Amino acid sequence: MTKPRFNRRSFLKSSSATAAAALALGPVLHVSGQETATSEKLNIGIIGAGGRGSANTGGVAGENIYTLCDTNPEVLEKAKSRYPQAKTCSDWREVIADKQVDAVVVSTADHHHALASIAAMKAGKHVYCEKPLAHTVEEARQMQNVYAEKKGSLATQMGTQIHATENYRRVVELIAAGAIGPVTEAHVWCSRTINPVAPAVLPEEPIPEGFNWETWLGPAEMRPYNGAYWKGGNLNWNRRWEFGNGVLGDMGSHLIDLPFWALNLKYPTSIQSEGPAADPIACPPWQVVTWQHPAREGNANWTKPTKVLWYHGPEGMKRRSEYLQPLVGSDTDISKWGIGVAFVGESGILVADYGKLVLSPGEKFKDYAAPENRILPSKGHYAEWLHAAKTGGESLCNFSYSGPLIEHNLLGNVAHRAGKKLEWDAENFQITNAPEAAKLLTKSYREGWSI
16 A cells, blocks of 8 residues: 655754854855754655666665666666566656656666656656756756656765765865865776667567567667667667767766866856767767856856866877876876866876875875865765655755756767867857757657657
């Protein structure tokens, strides 16, 4: 029997004293609120139950796993064995339509993220969405806009688990404290590449019994079934523009998150991408992307324009090392950092990844007294979202924060596909110097699958 639902809008938000304390510490800080939470469990709808979906389901398993949705019947059967009380379906639109569902966890391929999340928000449901939030720049902006309309009545969170860890907090504190002075550049990288996509169109195979191929394709162009489009998960389908966004769309969500947080970034003014010639089907095996950001208010270390650079793939890693290694000297071997972020400030360099950080020049920082920990520990990435859903509060990676991050990243792919530097007017959502590139901000949707 379904438990009575509670009124999400009736719970208290942070006290005025907590809000005042947060403002006193500065806008770069996230402070856990003292909200009063309910003990009532949320009815969770799982949209995408395999791969990341399985891990995400585990993250919210303390709630009531009410519905499991996946296009693959084998995945559904396995998930149902762990949550036998849950309903099952193969089309996420059924989950959104179910009025008993309080919240959804979206772990599909990228091309469904915004469609399912926006439909859920419009239906008044809390949303946890895997990264990246969207498949196109326009979808990323719509995610922000719809959440802005619903803010205060529902909770959102993007799946950037690293944002909840302690090392990222320490880096943000060091930048805020001025350890390396005003930051003028942030270099971000991931050694991953993209394997070739061939052939572009795969031969037809029989659809496995019970597999919902129509729904798996969703907004993408219809084509005959072939398991090689989806088998292998993210590292397979993410290679194709029609389903994913490559290494930048995937890993950029985790890694560019750190400079976005530490430097209070939002929308860039220009974007340029270097790499191989754009392929109409496949995402690039390597890129070097440069975003220019204006100076920001609120902290002395944000007062200068800042460049953010992204590198991936073998050629990207080579260019990263050629630039950064001379700057850090013998303090660290940049080639041994498979992922990382390097903040270049007027007084030094800070290199970090998920679990470690290095300040350079080492001699200058050997006696440096690290600033006091001011950002409170996270409740846990999933716990933040669930707590916000039950109190009317906000999680750290809500769509007001993560939406601009994903818009920023996907603009890098637009610049790659356009083959030129783009000037971006964020307020008017317009590429001012290349109107022909506007078509790359969005995409066509198959009938029945538009937002």
